[in-house]
Amino acid sequence: MDFHGIDLNLLAAFNALMAERNVTRAAARVGVSQPAMSAALSRLRKLTGDPLFLRSAQGLLPTPRARDLAEPIGNALRHIESALVQRPTFVPRDAALTFNLGLSDYPAFVLLPALQNALEKQAPGVSLSVSAFSSRDSAVDLLDAGTIDAAIGVPPTQSDSRIFTRTVLQDEFVTIVRRDHPSARRGMDLEAFLASPHLLVSPEGDRYGLVDEALAKLGKRRRLALTLPQMFAAPAVVARTHLIGTVMKRVALASPARRQLVLFAPPVPLASVRFDLIWHRRNDGHSGQQWLRALVVELAAALESAL
Known part of the structure; x- marks a missing residue:
């Protein structure tokens, strides 16, 4: 050519x-x-x-x-x-720009308040525009399209040299029931776990989750009564029903319904969930985005130490 x-x-x-x-x-x-x-x-x-x-x-x-x-x-x-083009050094207090951030539900609820508070104090001229996504690979599509500068969510299913990731948050699962549920008094063993109907949080609409995979290895099945995509609605639903829910610990602890709930360790082994900061190679050297990513890492570390 x-x-x-x-x-x-x-x-x-x-x-x-x-x-x-x-x-x-x-x-x-x-x-x-x-x-x-x-x-x-x-x-x-x-x-x-x-x-x-x-x-x-x-x-x-x-x-x-x-x-x-x-x-x-x-x-x-x-x-x-x-x-x-000579790029000017990024000075947070003098900056006037908008960062586009992709957030799944969990980091939006857990990390976004602290991030916005930090921006108001350190970079008052900087604003955030948040895009939601539910499928873990949707973040990569948004980054490829240039719609967002970075994302925070469950790691993509496949690694790629153009996409950078760094783990910033982790959480463990807890099983929750309302305070007057029979299991709240007796304890949550596997028999009690299977005796009541369950709620499943599934952002992508599947009716088979991590709990079902763990039960299948034991030759067991649970009865699902409700599947919903919003994880932060789950504690409030459990607090007013006979359902058993298995959710991430911070979701239960931060819920307004926390006082109406009892938390147990799940009676089946479940791995912790990881949330990554995800960005595109083309944004790696941008000084403003470098500052934003460092701020996210700092705030997430503070949350991790407090759990």
């Missing part, structure tokens, strides 16, 4: 299309018209000999070739930008 005469604006167009998955939004991102972006995509296809992006109901889906090109092209553009 002869690279002489290649318009480097095509690389910026490709980067925008990869981030936006939409021709119109990609055009706005780089400040050109929609027809100009369509023409750039046509030239990119001719240059690479690949369609690069295929239309679907969810927008433009990148082909395997486009995914292979995404990281080297993104890195090349960042190197060019770094060479041409």
Whole structure:
């Protein structure tokens, strides 16, 4: 392939299309018209000999070739930008910008209040825009698209060199019942655990969770009476019903219904749950995001020591 005469604006167009998955939004991102972006995509296809992006109901889906090109092209553009533009040092108290953060329910409830409080004190001109996600791999999609700067959630199912992770929070499971439940007096052994109907928290809507996997190894099954996607609703439901729930410890301790609950160690072995700070390689060197990530790590460490 002869690279002489290649318009480097095509690389910026490709980067925008990869981030936006939409021709119109990609055009706005780089400040050109929609027809100009369509023409750039046509030239990119001719240059690479690949369609690069295929239309679907969810927008433009990148082909395997486009995914292979995404990281080297993104890195090349960042190197060019770094060479041409002197980035100012990030000063939290003087900064005026918005960080886009992806949060699953747990870190939103447990960590977000402390994070917002710290921003108000240390960086009053900085604001947060939070995007929710439930599927663990949705965070990677949001990072790839440039929708968020970082995420906090359960680790993605697959590792990838373009995605960086660091564990910031861990929690253990507890089994909860209301205070006048028969098991609250007798104790929570396996027999008592299986005697009552159960509540299952399943953000993705599955009716088979970690508890069911552990019971299956013992040749046992529980009876599910309720499946719900919101983990922080579970303690309030358990406090007013005959259901048994198994939730993360901080969820139970932070619930307004805490006084109406009794907590037990689950009668089946359950591994602790890990929550990672997740970010994209392209954001790794951004001084402002480096500061935000360090702040998240510091606040999470304080929460861990308090549990």
